Amino acid sequence: MIQLQNLSKTFVTGNGKLVAVDDVNITVDTGEIFGIIGYSGAGKSTLIRLLNGLEKPTSGSVTVNGQQISSSSGQALRSARQKVSMIFQHFNLLWSRTVEDNIAFPLEIAGISKSKRTERVKELIELVGLKGKEKAYPSQLSGGQKQRVGIARALANNPEVLLCDEATSALDPETTDAILELLVDINKRLGLTIVLITHEMHVIRKICHRVAVMEAGKVVEMGSVLDIFQKPQQDITKRFVAQINGPEEANQTIAHLVEQYPSGKLVKLVFVGDRTEQPILSRLIKQYQVEVNIVQGNIAQTQNGAYGTLYLQIEGESLAIEKAIQYLHGQDVQTEVISHA
Amino acid sequence: MLEKLLPNVDWINMWEAALETLYMTALATGFTFIIGLALGITLFLTSPRQLWANKLVNWLTGAFVNIFRSIPFIILIILLIPFTKLLLGSIRGPDAALPALIIGAAPFYARMVLIALREIDKGVIEAARSMGAKTSTIIWKVLLPESLPALLSGLTVTAVALVGYTAMAGIIGAGGLGTLAFQDGFQRSREDVTLVATIIILIIVFIIQWVGDSITSKADKR
Incomplete structure (x- = not known):
């Protein structure tokens, strides 16, 4: 579903060059939940933004479902983004819109008619468990409910890939678990491929099939979650595993x-x-x-x-x-x- | 009773002058809103790391806004006399005041628009981009609705400033309460006329402020 080949991204800052992503090669299969873990500054935020073209790579390529995202622009890129949606750590809802209007927003962008939008929004509200909150504004919702709106909004245009940018990092442990369960449920029901970035091993343990560990822009270790837990090779991986096992x-x-x-x-x-x-x-x-x-x-x-x-x-x-x-x-x-x- | 206290006040004149002031303020506010918004959005989108990042356009727009915002209004009116004459064929009357009012107020409002847009959470713009939104969609469906309360409160401030500008324009004969207070009141030493004109201006300002505040708070769902 997703191929990253020799992917690099360098930012030119006031203090010289910053290599955010350094020669990354990852293949994510269809229907897989793939986790990328790293501490802040490891380059994982940049990496996930390369997947939907919010950032352009300095070199290498990003291919999603056969389309090369890294070389697309204009209308081709905008259409591709409707199939690669994203949820965010701080939800990024429009405060000026109600729950249903927030969920309808990507449908408006896709040019769906009003009656079909209403129908689809109703389905999505049901799917994420927000019935009764249709007319509420984001400011009237809890963090978990806001992320449910974010998920419903991301699913509106029936995407093939869902990118999760620290989607649970702003939530309390209990809400985190509920949102993770919802993601697994969506993955199973819709066969959606999910790529998530996080700094919490708990998230990886709970929902991911495979994981890549990032440090200083590079993927230092990659494998099935069980293997990584059982036999972590790199020091950084051991530290992440220790988050759960507490050595x-x-x-x-x-x-x-x-x-x-x-x-x-x-x-x-x-x-x-x-x-x-x-x-x-x-x-x-x-x-x-x-x-x-x-x-x-x-x-x-x-x-x-x-x-x-x-x-x-x-x-x-x-x-x-x-x-x-x-x-x-x-x-x-x-x-x-x-x-x- | 009122005639004894305010012997020189001609209420019909006063009413007409108040209407002229309202007319100038309303029209100038309307045009200022549109032009200021266009300038503010241009300033915002062409600034570094934004959707239309463009140093030259940003610099030119910024320079235009800063220059016209810095010229004292009373001097701006005089400077614009040839332009107004060319545009409207006359420099007297409420319509003749409009070009100066708009050119004076729009850059002022553009700055407030810029501040309002900068307050928008960058994540929301990123989210819209991640959904495949075009820039025009982002402007109409994200930037404007998300900054609406700040845009409205800025417009209220601008409208109040415009009431003051119309009074200044009155000194060169634009009509309205400013002309009345200056020519009938001050120059003919009829203090009661000046006093009543001032009170009406205050009432207009209070009403604008009250209406602006209540619309602003209604638009704010945060």
């Missing part, structure tokens, strides 16, 4: 656990995908002469399946413990022995 906190806890459970072995298991749904633990206890204490654990859901970590204390004969650990290794579960008693 420092965990390290402290582990030291504490080693003190608390001096006998047996302390083992850390990382489950990925289907493994979380299989009764590995109960088999372990049934088949081997060991005692198992669950010390700590968590499971996080991602779009490609679940991802979990579990800390176990295994007690018993040392031979039995060895065998038990070998069994775990054999089960395609990432196993790490943390302490030897």
Whole structure:
């Protein structure tokens, strides 16, 4: 659906040149939710604006659904933009228009007749769950409701791609989750390709299929969300993954656990995908002469399946413990022995 | 009672003069609104990083606005006498005051339009662009509605200033309450005429301000 080839963007500022996007190559498949994560200043805002031609690349090309956006201009670009819509961190609604008139705005731009606009707006209001708010002005809405208007507005012309520019960064955690669920729902129902940029790993974890990590204009790591969570390669990726797993906190806890459970072995298991749904633990206890204490654990859901970590204390004969650990290794579960008693 | 207190006031004259003042103010405000808006939008869109970014046009428009905004109004009227004569064939009467009133007030209003447009959230313009809007659509459906309260309150200020300008134009014989106060009142030492003309001007200003304020607050949905 989207191909970015050797894409670069350099800004000329008062203090010289600023390379915002540096030789980026990304392919996004149809129907995929693709996340781009990076700290502010990493170039992700510029990157997403290259996708709908709000910025022109210095070199390289952007192709969306077969049309080269980077070389389009005038009417061709304006028509293309109706199929690549965008939602924003600060919603960017027109305060002078009611909810329904805001949603109708892109339809007016596309030259849709009044009666068809009214019909479409009604559908969209239903889709994003804003019934009863049709005549309200943006100033009378909460942040979450405003973003729902933004989403309805972006979907008005039946786009193929939805670009999300930090769409949940101005929302509280609960509203963030509701908006993310709405995005997943739209992705599934309409088969819409979604590209989102964020600095929150939580957003990536919750809805993305694949993720690219950006640092200083470059994509430093890219892959399926599960892989990235399981085996982050770059330091920056590890820091983002730590936003969810909280390693420092965990390290402290582990030291504490080693003190608390001096006998047996302390083992850390990382489950990925289907493994979380299989009764590995109960088999372990049934088949081997060991005692198992669950010390700590968590499971996080991602779009490609679940991802979990579990800390176990295994007690018993040392031979039995060895065998038990070998069994775990054999089960395609990432196993790490943390302490030897 | 009123005749004893204000012996020299001819109420029919006064009424006609008030109508002339209103006529000049209304017409000048209307033209100022259109010309000032066009100038202000040009200034905004041609400024750096805007849709029509163009240094030359921006500089020329800016220079025009600054020059005419800086000339004291009373001097502007005199400077424009040949132009007015050419345009209307006369330099007396309310119509003859209009060119000077409009040329004096439009640049003033253009600055306020520019300030109003700069206050618009850039994200909203970006959103409209991301939807594939043409520049003309952005002007009519984003820039003007989103800055409407500021455009209206600026117009109120301009209209009040124009009432003052009509009075100044009265000194060179444009008609209206200014002429009445100056020629009938001041030059013939009839203080009561000057006083009544002043009070009527004040009433006109208060009404403009009140109407302007209430329309402005009604247009503001923020």
